[in-house]
């Protein structure tokens with residue numbers, strides 16, 4: 001079997017239009033920064049014994065798979081991941097309706113009967129002056145408002161589509177690696193805007209509030225990074241005031257290997273609860289790639305509930321994020337930044 005950086009899958013020829021379809025304004029792609037772009041091209045050929053031959057970029061055009069266009073009920077897609085939070089990316093720039101339905105997305109995301117992913121992301125035409133918009137369906141087909149790792153993969157995908165990436169070609173492993181940094185905007189704390197039905201207990205914010213579920217009492221802080229998060233430190237390991245580890249259970253996707261908005265929300269909660277410092281040192285912004293070994297990733301997938309990882313990068317701008325009055329996605333000096341490597345799985 002040959003595996004390339006993109007694949008095709010048959011879909012029903014005529015797709016029903018979504019009734020709740022609307023474009024999500026992301027801010028123009030120019031508001032997304034591409035930090036130290038590094039391209040590692042290769043394509044794996046997997047034989048029956050699963051050995052992998054690496055073909056360098058000199059022998060295959062990295063963008064060639066993106067030249068394919070849908071014909072006759074075939075959907076072309078690319079698989080990207082950020083820290084193991086994986087997505088099926090679809091070039092949907094020629095239509096304001098997603099090329100597949102939410103039900104089809106759920107089938108594609110099935111790890112045994114489909115391609116397998118935490119969600120499907122569509123690169124859509126821009127609206128209201130933006131260059132592009134992104135829509136995403138979770139692996140259960142529901143549609144969230146925002147996705148941190150998804151936005152990073154989306155930015156990388158757009159860069160590939162537009163062929164704007166310039167970088168050195170290095171063959172490393174069966175992955176393309178690039179660091180993509182996104183501006184996550186200002187956290188939303190006002191209870192009704194998160195939204196949560198829990199009443200504000202620190203002004204309008206819900207911080208260390210009691211939440212009773214099935215008779216069990218939890219201590220929670222509610223933070224929105226565009227999508228809502230409920231943080232309880234029963235699921236978080238505070239290694240130091242600058243280093244947290246978390247487990248995540250995502251609405252619509254279950255246990256995932258990483259969650260960008262979740263990591264940012266965690267840091268906000270940790271600072272608000274007095275468990276982590278506000279950081280000012282931006283030098284560290286370029287530090288730290290969260291590489292997992294293949295074995296680690298396989299192990300994490302086997303025991304998804306046991307995995308945890310650091311969200312150190314998110315910690316660095318938290319002081320500014322909490323001080324800033326603006327909620328604009330593009331207000332970088334007072335916003336939270338989330339970055340790490342994004343990989344294209346081949």
Ligand SMILES: N[C@@H](CCC[C@H](N)C(=O)O)C(=O)O
Pocket residue numbers: 085138143144145146147148149150227228250251252253256258259260261262
């Ligand atoms: N993993 C994402 C979040 C995806 C959306 C989430 N499942 C939801 O329903 O809000 C991230 O990296 O932020």
